[in-house]
Amino acid sequence: MAESVYKVIELVGTSTESWEKAASAAVERAGESLRDLRIAEVVQLDMQINAGKVEAYRAKVKVSFKYEANS
16 A cells, blocks of 8 residues: 555534534535545534523534645
């Protein structure tokens, strides 16, 4: 097997419903413009609060994809 290189970026997804949907939103959006996504790791969860109520769930996600140099 040939050697490979992967780039890792951090994204923050949001959802008004759950952390799971927030993380999924980040990965799905990344998949629209990045090829060959490999691993997603949730590294932080938090919530946006307004007037004592949760308005949004946020998930910080590290996503890796295969790095390909321009030819």
